[in-house]
Amino acid sequence: MARLVLASLAAAFLRCCLGDTVEADCKDGERPGLSFIQAKALARDSPNAKKVDYLWSSGRGNFPNYGVSPASAPFDLAHKKVWNWSHPLGRFATLTYGTAIDHQRNIYLSGADGVRKFDHKGKMLWEYDSLPAEMMDAPSLHDGKLYGSDTQGNVVALDMDSGEVVWRTKVAKEIGQDNGFTMAKDGVVLAATDFRLPSPLPTAAANHKVQALNASNGSPMWSFEPDTPVWNFLPLFVDEGDFVFQDMTGKAYRVDLHTGSLIWKNGGLDDTWTDGSAAVGNGMVFTVHNNKKEPLTQLMGQYEPGTLSAYNLSNGELVWKLVTPRPPNNAPAVGKVKGLDGVSVVMPLCQQIIPGSFCDVHVYDADTGDLQWVFHGPQQTTLMQAGDLEGISARTLRGIRSTCLPNGWSAPSIDAHGTVFVGNEQGNLFALRDMDGDGTIYGDDEISSYDTQAAFSGSSSPAIAPGLLAVASCDSLFVFKD
Numbered sequence: 001m002a003r004l005v006l007a008s009l010a011a012a013f014l015r016c017c018l019g020d021t022v023e024a025d026c027k028d029g030e031r032p033g034l035s036f037i038q039a040k041a042l043a044r045d046s047p048n049a050k051k052v053d054y055l056w057s058s059g060r061g062n063f064p065n066y067g068v069s070p071a072s073a074p075f076d077l078a079h080k081k082v083w084n085w086s087h088p089l090g091r092f093a094t095l096t097y098g099t100a101i102d103h104q105r106n107i108y109l110s111g112a113d114g115v116r117k118f119d120h121k122g123k124m125l126w127e128y129d130s131l132p133a134e135m136m137d138a139p140s141l142h143d144g145k146l147y148g149s150d151t152q153g154n155v156v157a158l159d160m161d162s163g164e165v166v167w168r169t170k171v172a173k174e175i176g177q178d179n180g181f182t183m184a185k186d187g188v189v190l191a192a193t194d195f196r197l198p199s200p201l202p203t204a205a206a207n208h209k210v211q212a213l214n215a216s217n218g219s220p221m222w223s224f225e226p227d228t229p230v231w232n233f234l235p236l237f238v239d240e241g242d243f244v245f246q247d248m249t250g251k252a253y254r255v256d257l258h259t260g261s262l263i264w265k266n267g268g269l270d271d272t273w274t275d276g277s278a279a280v281g282n283g284m285v286f287t288v289h290n291n292k293k294e295p296l297t298q299l300m301g302q303y304e305p306g307t308l309s310a311y312n313l314s315n316g317e318l319v320w321k322l323v324t325p326r327p328p329n330n331a332p333a334v335g336k337v338k339g340l341d342g343v344s345v346v347m348p349l350c351q352q353i354i355p356g357s358f359c360d361v362h363v364y365d366a367d368t369g370d371l372q373w374v375f376h377g378p379q380q381t382t383l384m385q386a387g388d389l390e391g392i393s394a395r396t397l398r399g400i401r402s403t404c405l406p407n408g409w410s411a412p413s414i415d416a417h418g419t420v421f422v423g424n425e426q427g428n429l430f431a432l433r434d435m436d437g438d439g440t441i442y443g444d445d446e447i448s449s450y451d452t453q454a455a456f457s458g459s460s461s462p463a464i465a466p467g468l469l470a471v472a473s474c475d476s477l478f479v480f481k482d
Contacts, residue, residue: 051143052103055465059098059138059181060331060411063237066280067333067346069464073415074482075431077450083122084452085109086476091454092391093398096472097179098138099463100146102160107463107470108146109477110139112400115148117163120468122479126163130156134400136177137191137233138459142184142215149175149182149191155213157189167218171211177401178206179459180233180277186241188221188257189213192233199229200248200273206231210245212260222260226253228268232407232458234277234331238313246278250289252311264316267309269293274306274329275352275407275458281334282343282366284310284319288328300327302357308332308347310369320369326360327351330458331411337363338418338433340372346420350408355380359408359424361432361441373434375441377409378426386427387454387474404474410456415464421471423456429471429478452478 053062060066074080087093095112102108105120114130133150140147145166146158153172158165172193182191192207199206206229212221228247235245241257251268255261269289276288290306306328309321326349337344343366350359359377364370383389388403396402410423420432431448432441441447454473462471467482 054100054102054141055105056099056101056463057142058100058140058183059459059461060234060236061413061461061463063185064239064280065335066236067331067412067461068335068414070416071464071466072417072482073419073421073462073464073469074467074480075419075433075448077429077431077448077480080480080482081450082479082481084476084478085116085118085122085124089398090394091475092387092394095395095401095404095457095474096477097136097457098181098459098461099470099472099477100139100141101463101465101468101470102141105465105468107477107479108139108141109472110135110137110148112136115139115146115158115163117160118477120479128158128163128165132399134177136179136459138179138181138461140182140184142189145215147182147184147189147215151175151177153193155182155189155191155211155218157215157218169213169218169220171213171220172209176205176207178232179406179457180230181235181459183235183237184215185237186257187215189215190235190243192230193223200271206248207233210235210255212257221258224255224260224262227251227265231273232275232277236278236280238280244278244280244285244313246276246287248273250274250276250287250307250309252278252285252287252309252316254285254313254316266311266316266318269307274327276329277331277458279332279334279345280313283313284366285313286310286332286334286345288332288347290327290329291323300351302326302351302354304351308345308364308369310366322364322369324349324362330407330409333412333414333420334366335414336418337372337414337420339435339437340418342367344372346412346414348409348412348422350377350425352385352406352408352425355383361409361412361420361422363420373439373441375430375432375447377424377430378428380425385425385455391475404455404457406455406474407458410471411458411461413462413464421462421464421469423452423460423462423471423473425455427451427453427455427473429462450478450480452476
């Protein structure tokens, strides 16, 4: 009955819009009253509405196995690319950050100038222009809406069918230009907000708060301020209505999703900073931090060690930790990796923006932290990361951030066959698997790659659907199919 009432309200409002009311009153999600788009969203969110399972619902995939897909993706990347999208004004006219895939294999792409939706064949279905605000985070899909945040301090909900604004809520003066993730579940949207000084980086501001909003109407619910600001914020939902995340120092937090109450916190290294984020799996929370404290005003070397830590998800107690030979500057993925028993942790290692330096991917046993295999990645051969220096002038003229300045690796993803997909700062998207079990990834049957000619932001994670893989480089979208 409630759904019928809401549908009637929507129809009545639409008749009003076709009559004497101006068109803006129908479309503007910020005006008071119930717009047609809002009524449609409320009808969808009613208790009787059927829930839809999206194939890759956020920049890191689906609850509870983030970064892991039950579907297989094409391994032979060089021969399986079917289409790509770059801005019609030129590939450097925007920066692209994250992807999501709905139940119909439509692909959503966030970028510095807004959000775009494509069908799986590459036809653009709609675009949302956010400028002068930039949408630096990977979006998420929930109950018929796409959620994102922008640098002018807004959290935004868009109707997935039309791209129209359902609601836009100002939560802070500014949200940072780091590359994190706006996430939604159980009627709650989470975003990092309150971008300001101080932070562990002496001259850099960071987001000081985590803000929760009602997913239906955008009203603020609560905010939480961790001990240290967050960077590349990635909240991950866990059982019992909670979520976990880490701050800039690698400290892990578990927080009640509906109240913002702290359940536990542990770890981290004070006065440090990392581009990395947390991961969950195997009953644990995995966090990363760099070990170097001073001087933070200087870039770290390629061999500066970091730490990967595993904490018990229930009580926050440390299970194990290990020192990584290079900085662990992104979120790991936790899942079943081809040829290995049990659950593994896929950890990209790299210090970005160091000409001549190398990047690696390490895979560890999730139970013990034992090293299982290593991929020695490419060397940075240019002054800046692929596509950055070349695009400065074009992006500056367009009025967006001039460089991507991303992590050394994208966030990794694992498909149903246990193949690891990850993008490198030199522009190559890699598919990796250990076929002979020797612990070293080498040869055409273990390594496949495709050169996108641009690095990958930290919020870029290969999105996997049955027979399909979509990934955003720093300036374009690439789609591969079996």
